[in-house]
Structures are given as structure tokens and as C-alpha cells.
Amino acid sequence: MEPLTFDYEDLHVRVDRGVFELFPLRGSDMPHTLRVPLHRLGVLVHYKKPNKPGDLIFGVVGDPNAALYGTDLAAFGYSSTTAARVPRSDEPLFRAYFTEVAALADRRVV
Numbered sequence: 001m002e003p004l005t006f007d008y009e010d011l012h013v014r015v016d017r018g019v020f021e022l023f024p025l026r027g028s029d030m031p032h033t034l035r036v037p038l039h040r041l042g043v044l045v046h047y048k049k050p051n052k053p054g055d056l057i058f059g060v061v062g063d064p065n066a067a068l069y070g071t072d073l074a075a076f077g078y079s080s081t082t083a084a085r086v087p088r089s090d091e092p093l094f095r096a097y098f099t100e101v102a103a104l105a106d107r108r109v110v
Contacts, residue, residue, distance in 0.1 A: 042071035069098035070110030
């Protein structure tokens with residue numbers, strides 16, 4: 001099976017053989033790559049204010065039954081620095097990609 005990839009602004013993400021990888025591209029504020037087994041991946045677009053872009057957060061969850069996408073902030077055992085700012089209009093792009101990822105991992109999306 002070919003890796004499942006997604007690009008957004010200065011980020012490249014890939015799922016290959018049960019491992020999620022996040023690669024910050026040139027110009028990104030994120031300082032390093034992130035590699036997480038799919039059964040421990042958590043992803044959230046966290047909106048603090050209604051009309052402002054949200055923070056894209058990736059991390060590791062302690063409970064493999066936690067939602068893969070739309071993860072509750074309290075479920076993160078470790079989270080990365082903000083990977084990108086996401087306007088509400090772009091959130092469906094992430095939801096579509098991580099719905100495919102969740103299906104591969106037999107996990108849910110909220």
C-alpha cells in the first residue's frame with residue numbers, strides 16, 4: 001500500500017506502515033519532525049476564538065481508544081508545538097484526511 005500523504009502550507013504529513021510522520025517544511029515554526037504509531041496519534045484543531053484561525057496540534061495519547069481526530073486536549077500525554085494555524089474554512093480538509101487515517105487505525109473521529 002502506498003503511503004497516505006497530505007500537504008498543508010509548510011507541513012507534510014504521511015502515514016506509512018502504521019506510523020504517522022509530520023514533516024515541517026522550510027519556513028514552518030515547528031522545529032522538528034514527529035513520528036507516532038497510529039494507535040497513539042491524537043490530532044486536534046483547537047479554536048480559542050470564534051472568528052480566528054485555530055491551532056493545529058499533534059501528539060501522543062495515553063488511551064488508544066481516544067479519538068484520533070478531534071482529540072480532547074486532556075487526552076494528550078504529549079503534544080507538539082502548534083504545527084499550523086487553520087482557518088475554520090480549511091478544517092474540513094484535515095477532517096477528510098484524518099477520517100481516512102482513522103479508518104486505517106480502526107480509530108474514531110469526533
